[in-house]
Amino acid sequence: MISNDTALMAHLLRRAGFGASRDELERYLAMGYEGAVDTLLNPTDPGNMPDDLIRRYHVEQSELRDLPGSTAYWMYRMISTACPMEEKIALFWHGLFATGYTKLNQARTQLNQVDMFRRSGLGSFEDLLLELSRDPAMIIWLDNNENHGDNINENYGRELLELFSMGIGNYSEDDIKECARAFTGWTLGNAEYMAIRAAKDSIWPYGRIAWHFDYREDDHDDGEKTFLGETGNFNGEDIIAIIVKQESTARFLATRLFQFFAADEVSKAGENAVEAMVATYFSSGYKISDMLQTLFHSDYFKSGEARFARVKGPVEMVVGAIRMAGNYQNPSLGIEKVANNMFFMGQGLLRPPTVEGWHEGVEWIDSGALVERVNFVAKELSDVKSPGVRSIIDRLETGADDGVLNPSDLADGCLDLLGSIQVSDETRSVLVDYAARLGDLDLNGHQPGDQAEQRVGNMLRLVAATREYQLA
Amino acid sequence: MTITKREKSLIVIQLSGGNDYLNTVVPYSDGKYYDSRSVVNISQDKVIPINDQLGFNPSMGPIKSLWDEGKVAVINGIGYQNPNRSHFRSMDIWHTAEPDAIGKEGWLGRAVRDLDPLGENVLTAVNFGRGLPRALGCPGVSVASVGDLETYGLFPDVQDEELRMFTLEAFSRMYGGAAGRDPVMQMLGQTGQDALQGADILRTAPAMYSSSVEYGPDTLAQNVKSMSQVFHANIGAKVLYTQHGPFDTHSGELPTHAKLWNEVAGSVGCLMDDLKEHGTENDATILIFSEFGRRIKDNGSGSDHGSAGVAFLIGGAVNGGLYGEYPSLAEAEQIEGDLRSNNDFRSVYTNVLEDWLGLDATPIVNGQFEKFDIFQS
Numbered sequence A: 001m002i003s004n005d006t007a008l009m010a011h012l013l014r015r016a017g018f019g020a021s022r023d024e025l026e027r028y029l030a031m032g033y034e035g036a037v038d039t040l041l042n043p044t045d046p047g048n049m050p051d052d053l054i055r056r057y058h059v060e061q062s063e064l065r066d067l068p069g070s071t072a073y074w075m076y077r078m079i080s081t082a083c084p085m086e087e088k089i090a091l092f093w094h095g096l097f098a099t100g101y102t103k104l105n106q107a108r109t110q111l112n113q114v115d116m117f118r119r120s121g122l123g124s125f126e127d128l129l130l131e132l133s134r135d136p137a138m139i140i141w142l143d144n145n146e147n148h149g150d151n152i153n154e155n156y157g158r159e160l161l162e163l164f165s166m167g168i169g170n171y172s173e174d175d176i177k178e179c180a181r182a183f184t185g186w187t188l189g190n191a192e193y194m195a196i197r198a199a200k201d202s203i204w205p206y207g208r209i210a211w212h213f214d215y216r217e218d219d220h221d222d223g224e225k226t227f228l229g230e231t232g233n234f235n236g237e238d239i240i241a242i243i244v245k246q247e248s249t250a251r252f253l254a255t256r257l258f259q260f261f262a263a264d265e266v267s268k269a270g271e272n273a274v275e276a277m278v279a280t281y282f283s284s285g286y287k288i289s290d291m292l293q294t295l296f297h298s299d300y301f302k303s304g305e306a307r308f309a310r311v312k313g314p315v316e317m318v319v320g321a322i323r324m325a326g327n328y329q330n331p332s333l334g335i336e337k338v339a340n341n342m343f344f345m346g347q348g349l350l351r352p353p354t355v356e357g358w359h360e361g362v363e364w365i366d367s368g369a370l371v372e373r374v375n376f377v378a379k380e381l382s383d384v385k386s387p388g389v390r391s392i393i394d395r396l397e398t399g400a401d402d403g404v405l406n407p408s409d410l411a412d413g414c415l416d417l418l419g420s421i422q423v424s425d426e427t428r429s430v431l432v433d434y435a436a437r438l439g440d441l442d443l444n445g446h447q448p449g450d451q452a453e454q455r456v457g458n459m460l461r462l463v464a465a466t467r468e469y470q471l472a
Numbered sequence B: 001m002t003i004t005k006r007e008k009s010l011i012v013i014q015l016s017g018g019n020d021y022l023n024t025v026v027p028y029s030d031g032k033y034y035d036s037r038s039v040v041n042i043s044q045d046k047v048i049p050i051n052d053q054l055g056f057n058p059s060m061g062p063i064k065s066l067w068d069e070g071k072v073a074v075i076n077g078i079g080y081q082n083p084n085r086s087h088f089r090s091m092d093i094w095h096t097a098e099p100d101a102i103g104k105e106g107w108l109g110r111a112v113r114d115l116d117p118l119g120e121n122v123l124t125a126v127n128f129g130r131g132l133p134r135a136l137g138c139p140g141v142s143v144a145s146v147g148d149l150e151t152y153g154l155f156p157d158v159q160d161e162e163l164r165m166f167t168l169e170a171f172s173r174m175y176g177g178a179a180g181r182d183p184v185m186q187m188l189g190q191t192g193q194d195a196l197q198g199a200d201i202l203r204t205a206p207a208m209y210s211s212s213v214e215y216g217p218d219t220l221a222q223n224v225k226s227m228s229q230v231f232h233a234n235i236g237a238k239v240l241y242t243q244h245g246p247f248d249t250h251s252g253e254l255p256t257h258a259k260l261w262n263e264v265a266g267s268v269g270c271l272m273d274d275l276k277e278h279g280t281e282n283d284a285t286i287l288i289f290s291e292f293g294r295r296i297k298d299n300g301s302g303s304d305h306g307s308a309g310v311a312f313l314i315g316g317a318v319n320g321g322l323y324g325e326y327p328s329l330a331e332a333e334q335i336e337g338d339l340r341s342n343n344d345f346r347s348v349y350t351n352v353l354e355d356w357l358g359l360d361a362t363p364i365v366n367g368q369f370e371k372f373d374i375f376q377s
Helices: A004-015 A022-029 A032-041 A051-057 A067-080 A084-096 A107-120 A125-133 A136-141 A155-162 A173-182 A191-199 A236-245 A247-261 A268-283 A288-296 A314-325 A335-344 A367-382 A387-399 A407-417 A425-436 A451-464 B031-036 B058-068 B087-096 B107-115 B161-176 B183-204 B219-232 B253-277 B345-356
Strands: A186-188 A213-215 A225-227 A230-232 B009-015 B072-079 B125-128 B143-146 B239-244 B284-290 B309-314 B321-323
Touching: A004 A022, A004 A032, A022 A032, A022 A387, A032 A084, A032 A288, A067 A084, A067 A107, A067 A314, A067 A335, A084 A107, A084 A247, A107 A125, A107 A136, A125 A155, A125 A236, A136 A186, A136 A191, A155 A173, A173 A225, A173 A236, A186 A191, A236 A247, A247 A268, A247 A288, A268 A288, A314 A335, A314 A367, A314 A387, A335 A367, A367 A451, A367 B143, A367 B183, A387 A407, A387 A451, A407 A425, A407 A451, A425 A451, A425 B161, A451 B161, B009 B219, B009 B253, B058 B072, B058 B253, B058 B309, B072 B345, B107 B125, B107 B239, B125 B219, B143 B183, B161 B183, B219 B239, B219 B253, B239 B253, B253 B284, B284 B345, B309 B345
Parallel strands: B009 B239, B009 B284, B072 B321, B125 B143, B125 B239
Antiparallel strands: A186 A213, A225 A230, B072 B309, B284 B309
């Protein structure tokens, strides 16, 4: 039987992390729910694989010049981190403030942006928007280097309001222009040259040159501006201070956080949680971790309705399976191929298709992507040589009275140990029938890779292929 | 605008990385070519001439034979205004037919939606190779992505056939079972069944096919062979897509480019022989394109990202010949050191969509573009 506490903790870790093995779950269970939420929302030492170790195995992760090496580098962080929320929030902002390699040809600058999301992604939304507006990757991505005092380029000003904070319908076209004016002069060092190099995708003759923020006072329009009804000689900081005060900003942010961390759709009951997050947004001084704390402690989040109410994104799918199997904990050739799998499933890390990010939820699923999802996870979890799978086998053995599992025990045990997965009666009966084909499973004296162990691997493969496993 | 309805298939070979136009269709009588390409050039005695000015790369022998049969349309100077030299962005532009805005739907995804509006055939479009190109991406459009036709489907790594069968059977029961009223579970169930159905049909393709043509061992040739198998299985696959590369020849270009074109020309030659053997020469057209051409001046070993390129349409129904003008290499005509395009790629898309697939091109390519007379009427 799956205990309620365990199931709730597994739910929390699917949202605030990438799912958890039973060992990891037990560590969080020992903290209690409240303690676990606190620990997750206050990342300390993630215990990253050291860079010098990675570089010994991966030349391409040294300069971090190209897309495959840089994607793999981020993958390592997600796979091995002891602070999964830090990576999850970075992934959230990467999807919301979607910045793509396609235009930048500058992977390290993107990884710097991801680092900024780790650093500031759980802090104040005002600080985060300020950092974002000074982020070189974002500046080139949305052409703010072309936003001049005497000739504005609205791209960043528009998306800041539409996609990054308030949402469409809450401001006028004039507000966009005034917003853009306030961000004139926010550019990067040697912007003209860097933009040409990016457009030409040039690595000659110096490789990629690091970008940094530069404020050009002489290119800034210091004139009077009227933005959302307020008037003054606003600069970018002033605009952001006005944006974050808006009710629409609070609601936009609460809803996006809810959809990523709670459920794809905001139901009537979910609306209460969003309201509570809006209130926390203002009472905490726009603090993102406090909003998430409100969410994770809400009745909605703890209720059955929120369980498995999201379609797992490809990154969650791949990283979750690898963490569960306990693989790639050290530099291993082949990590780039693993990273490719997320792209095959429709989510190329560091290369979101547009500034809108990925279309999530049910749009992750099409027949090609489903085949990739099932095949990848099924292969990862059915390999009885993987440390995580070995641990599942051992737990199944010790959990059974005399080391013997009947078909229901085997099906239920695998569902439980893969993260307290709840399935429909129909799905469960297929799993039990599948186990029953070969009768009871005797794990006494099992040896690595023998037939008894392989039967567990086969069951894990089938669980990984269920409809329910597609959900988080 | 006249639209002819035909039951025809389009076979796309994407050359990824930026194919060097100047060394593919070589302006061998133009001194400026040899001046700019002091190292990375195809010498006059190696070029396969197609007229007094232009010749094919020496690796393109099989395509030259098809040219002689009048089955190759060479579309010169293809591209778009304000060229973008980023691989990804430029490929996105080609895929979405949106040079100015960021496009959301692939042009062929849209075409598939129009070809099969009710989504009755899960295999109207099949991609060979993993990862869906954006050209085929469109919400609600089912596209199968086949890494390896022999093992395509679910659980390819399960070696034991009996176990695989039992696992597939269980999958089928799990995805076919009642989903209740939950729309997400319903959608997952339907998609899982589509995937199974697609796999079942595709797996039968190799058995239904026989041919005396022997394709090469390289990945492209094998993918093209799979395309032929699926095409000849008569399962209604109308768009078949694959890609080849990398054509990003910044250094050591000559041997790399020669090898790549050997593979492309060899595969195309085999496919055309195969179609001929099956009497289907007039039922398939091959489109070959790349995201951009390369810089006019070489860099001493290779060439950097450029602008205008070349596309090919090849098939029994094609009016062979040269289309559009070869861009001038004169300095005054260049655009930032690159060839200036004079044919919008969406013209060729319009040709293919209207005259080959029988669709209304305007909503697919986001506008009206003048087309050539490439297809036999």
